[in-house]
Amino acid sequence: xxxxxxxxxxxxxxxxxxxxxxxxxxxxxxxxxxxxxxxxxxxxxxxxxxxxxxxxxxxxxxxxxxxxxxxxxxxxxxxxxxxxxxxxxxxxxxxxxxxxxxxxxxxxxxxxxxxxxxxxxxxxxxxxxxxxxxxxxxxxxxxxxxxxxxxxxxxxxxxxxxxxxxxxxxxxxxxxxxxxxxxxxxxxxxxxxxxxxxxxxxxxxxxxxxxxxxxxxxxxxxxxx
Amino acid sequence: xxxxxxxxxxxxxxxxxxxxxxxxxxxxxxxxxxxxxxxxxxxxxxxxxxxxxxxxxxxxxxxxxxxxxxxxxxxxxxxxxxxxxxxxxxxxxxxxxxxxxxxxxxxxxxxxxxxxxxxxxxxxxxxxxxxxxxxxxxxxxxxxxxxxxxxxxxxxxxxxxxxxxxxxxxxxxxxxxxxxxxxxxxxxxxxxxxxxxxxxxxxxxxxxxxxxxxxxxxxxxxxxx
Amino acid sequence: xxxxxxxxxxxxxxxxxxxxxxxxxxxxxxxxxxxxxxxxxxxxxxxxxxxxxxxxxxxxxxxxxxxxxxxxxxxxxxxxxxxxxxxxxxxxxxxxxxxxxxxxxxxxxxxxxxxxxxxxxxxxxxxxxxxxxxxxxxxxxxxxxxxxxxxxxxxxxxxxxxxxxxxxxxxxxxxxxxxxxxxxxxxxxxxxxxxxxxxxxxxxxxxxxxxxxxxxxxxxxxxxx
Amino acid sequence: xxxxxxxxxxxxxxxxxxxxxxxxxxxxxxxxxxxxxxxxxxxxxxxxxxxxxxxxxxxxxxxxxxxxxxxxxxxxxxxxxxxxxxxxxxxxxxxxxxxxxxxxxxxxxxxxxxxxxxxxxxxxxxxxxxxxxxxxxxxxxxxxxxxxxxxxxxxxxxxxxxxxxxxxxxxxxxxxxxxxxxxxxxxxxxxxxxxxxxxxxxxxxxxxxxxxxxxxxxxxxxxxx
DNA sequence: CATGAATGAGCCTTCATTCAT
DNA sequence: TATGAATGAAGGCTCATTCAT
Numbered sequence: 001x002x003x004x005x006x007x008x009x010x011x012x013x014x015x016x017x018x019x020x021x022x023x024x025x026x027x028x029x030x031x032x033x034x035x036x037x038x039x040x041x042x043x044x045x046x047x048x049x050x051x052x053x054x055x056x057x058x059x060x061x062x063x064x065x066x067x068x069x070x071x072x073x074x075x076x077x078x079x080x081x082x083x084x085x086x087x088x089x090x091x092x093x094x095x096x097x098x099x100x101x102x103x104x105x106x107x108x109x110x111x112x113x114x115x116x117x118x119x120x121x122x123x124x125x126x127x128x129x130x131x132x133x134x135x136x137x138x139x140x141x142x143x144x145x146x147x148x149x150x151x152x153x154x155x156x157x158x159x160x161x162x163x164x165x166x167x168x169x170x171x172x173x174x175x176x177x178x179x180x181x182x183x184x185x186x187x188x189x190x191x192x193x194x195x196x197x198x199x200x201x202x203x204x205x206x207x208x209x210x211x212x213x214x215x216x217x218x219x220x221x222x223x224x225x
Numbered sequence: 226x227x228x229x230x231x232x233x234x235x236x237x238x239x240x241x242x243x244x245x246x247x248x249x250x251x252x253x254x255x256x257x258x259x260x261x262x263x264x265x266x267x268x269x270x271x272x273x274x275x276x277x278x279x280x281x282x283x284x285x286x287x288x289x290x291x292x293x294x295x296x297x298x299x300x301x302x303x304x305x306x307x308x309x310x311x312x313x314x315x316x317x318x319x320x321x322x323x324x325x326x327x328x329x330x331x332x333x334x335x336x337x338x339x340x341x342x343x344x345x346x347x348x349x350x351x352x353x354x355x356x357x358x359x360x361x362x363x364x365x366x367x368x369x370x371x372x373x374x375x376x377x378x379x380x381x382x383x384x385x386x387x388x389x390x391x392x393x394x395x396x397x398x399x400x401x402x403x404x405x406x407x408x409x410x411x412x413x414x415x416x417x418x419x420x421x422x423x424x425x426x427x428x429x430x431x432x433x434x435x436x437x438x439x440x441x442x443x444x445x446x447x448x449x450x
Numbered sequence: 451x452x453x454x455x456x457x458x459x460x461x462x463x464x465x466x467x468x469x470x471x472x473x474x475x476x477x478x479x480x481x482x483x484x485x486x487x488x489x490x491x492x493x494x495x496x497x498x499x500x501x502x503x504x505x506x507x508x509x510x511x512x513x514x515x516x517x518x519x520x521x522x523x524x525x526x527x528x529x530x531x532x533x534x535x536x537x538x539x540x541x542x543x544x545x546x547x548x549x550x551x552x553x554x555x556x557x558x559x560x561x562x563x564x565x566x567x568x569x570x571x572x573x574x575x576x577x578x579x580x581x582x583x584x585x586x587x588x589x590x591x592x593x594x595x596x597x598x599x600x601x602x603x604x605x606x607x608x609x610x611x612x613x614x615x616x617x618x619x620x621x622x623x624x625x626x627x628x629x630x631x632x633x634x635x636x637x638x639x640x641x642x643x644x645x646x647x648x649x650x651x652x653x654x655x656x657x658x659x660x661x662x663x664x665x666x667x668x669x670x671x672x673x674x675x
Numbered sequence: 676x677x678x679x680x681x682x683x684x685x686x687x688x689x690x691x692x693x694x695x696x697x698x699x700x701x702x703x704x705x706x707x708x709x710x711x712x713x714x715x716x717x718x719x720x721x722x723x724x725x726x727x728x729x730x731x732x733x734x735x736x737x738x739x740x741x742x743x744x745x746x747x748x749x750x751x752x753x754x755x756x757x758x759x760x761x762x763x764x765x766x767x768x769x770x771x772x773x774x775x776x777x778x779x780x781x782x783x784x785x786x787x788x789x790x791x792x793x794x795x796x797x798x799x800x801x802x803x804x805x806x807x808x809x810x811x812x813x814x815x816x817x818x819x820x821x822x823x824x825x826x827x828x829x830x831x832x833x834x835x836x837x838x839x840x841x842x843x844x845x846x847x848x849x850x851x852x853x854x855x856x857x858x859x860x861x862x863x864x865x866x867x868x869x870x871x872x873x874x875x876x877x878x879x880x881x882x883x884x885x886x887x888x889x890x891x892x893x894x895x896x897x898x899x900x
Numbered sequence: 901c902a903t904g905a906a907t908g909a910g911c912c913t914t915c916a917t918t919c920a921t
Numbered sequence: 922t923a924t925g926a927a928t929g930a931a932g933g934c935t936c937a938t939t940c941a942t
Contacts, residue, residue: 016942020905039352042267045932056907061934123408124349127265138411165432166425166449168416173402173429176409180401183348183408186363187397200391204398207390208433223389270915272925281924283918292916490802492717495936497904506903508939517937573858574799577714588861614898615882616875622862623879626855627848633798633858634851636813641843650841654848657840658883674841691921695926721912731928733914742912 037117097155262342322380487567712792
């Protein structure tokens, strides 16, 4: 009984601690994503991160061993989100490869837009991470292409996408164009909102893929005013 | 007489100095491009640059006011090259918008490949440059899109490119895919050589643009084995 | 009645607390002696001490006000041991000053050997302690020489030790040679065991003290093979 | 000719630089010896060292790679001095092993006294140095015993020192007593000056060594008032 | 009593920039 | 011109100490 009580107390204690942990982690991660992505991880001091997160410098080191680990965690979060949202969106789009691809591409773009600043870090901080960490992240990034790639291949198999197309490169290009929203945001923000951007890129991308005789089936995706 | 002699001597001196000047400049710029592009401008010390260029630190400050200016100069060189090579290639391709676009895209890719490391700096060092310098470079980068954009518009006007296509975005996408060679080089280098990359991207890009009834005219550009 | 009961309960409580107190104190002190002596007090963090003692950092501060006090307590323990063991050994050796001195020296060496690591702290941490604490410890250390000094003086008075010898310095030298076991342990450990060390140092020390005509009386102390 | 001139200029330049180098080195080394030895290397900040040496922090790092190297250099200087002065003093003392040993011991003590603070570092900073550096210094320290050891052995061979004595340990003890001047300086400074200290320790040490029938030959070394 | 999360001052080290030569 | 010694501000990180729970 008393041992049960103790266990319960301990569990409660553990729960409190782990909850606080995750709050802190999120707090710091968010601040780091914001500042590092905006200015580059080198340009942001740990003091600045601490200030932005409203914690002390020392505390950051309790949750993330060093600056590198923090950077790694920020990038990993984006990849986690991509890995979750893109496949889900594809499934949610039904059976038609065209709609699946459009859905997946939209999800990819939206995820990038949500983490716009952090997404840039991948391109900037290869050196700031260790080689191994860098390799691991590259592998994970490569993996985010696969859902789109499989959908393209499905479309080719079903005859709705042109057979001659290089499926892998098309998938990579779509990913690249999603990233472009972050990479060239300074340009796009003055000319498009995200929805317009996605719609137009979808039209261009599907235009390169769908065989002529099936284009009439997707006026909503292909006809942009 | 003596004044003439002096003038001559002075001119000679000027010439020598200017020659040496430009030699020094080039020497330093090349070293900076190499090191900064490889490791990021933050990660390279002025001492390392001086060593690589076989000059003293102090001398770098004589030719470039500070590290920022040096970085700026490195990036500007890439843009200079693009501004020179892409329009030239378009002109060299003749009158057909399809061939002009393919030529321009190829030139863009090749220029990026030639400065692969330095091209990345644009994406990495927005903060390391001042805001104004950054703006100036962005404008110049935007300008590199124009030759391709005009070619797309020409193609639309001539009816070989689909009218519904958003010309500006297509041009930007092509530029983006050229940059992708540098941005994702860690991936592409294991899968494609530059020529294959250009050929396949050209096929995809033109596939999205050329109207169905004209595709048969460009089997060399559209049919990839 | 109830007040009596309370008193009893309080006493029990006090006893428990005090017992736990001393257990805790010993626990922490032992851990501190081990780690500080091995690595130097600067090199050991309070967290490491807490871990080694299986308590929390906060608890250390309840028993020892701060790191300095803890260091002080560790050193004081060695001096306590010396103050207890050396006089006891001298008394246990009987009336002969020669045997008393040999016994005291042996006890001194053995005590140092038992606290070899901690004994070094005296020489390393003068600054880490406050000035006053440092002075206090120095006085106590000086006091550990007295039993040996008195024994030397007794020997001189009894005519077994040479009159011309500087008694105080001889006593200090003996203490120094005892400390040497700790100070130069990296050297001695490869060449002598503690017993051999003591025997040989005793022979040398007594050789400098005993008058020639009495040497034959102590073949066991003076003749080393 | 002009090449000769150049060489001369270069040599002059080199000479100036190397002179300045050695001045700086000495300047920093002296400051480091002073502060590190007094307070322990951990307790002294690089800023404090820089201030004491009247140079900037950065400059220290030009001459000594890091704090560890600086500490190493400080200790090495003491050992250098010992390695030079002790053998020289022994040779200068003539052929008699007794006078040679006395001379060597005096030189050892004087060298320690000259570097009193720095000599302490050996005992305090084994951890602050790397393991290899520490080993190297220990070997060099061991080597400083050899001149005294050889002199003791010579004395035994010539019959002036007792045959039964453990020569190696005696030599080590003498070294230890020399170090004691630094280790226990807080005590000795109130009781002896260096000359008195040396004289008395010499009397004690030789008292333990010289055979009874030869003692009358060295009244100046053995008779202390 | 006991815990350990949180703080922030301070340390070692690097490096852009200057300037005497 | 050209050099590189010298400077010192700033950054990453540690850890003694405190305090809410």
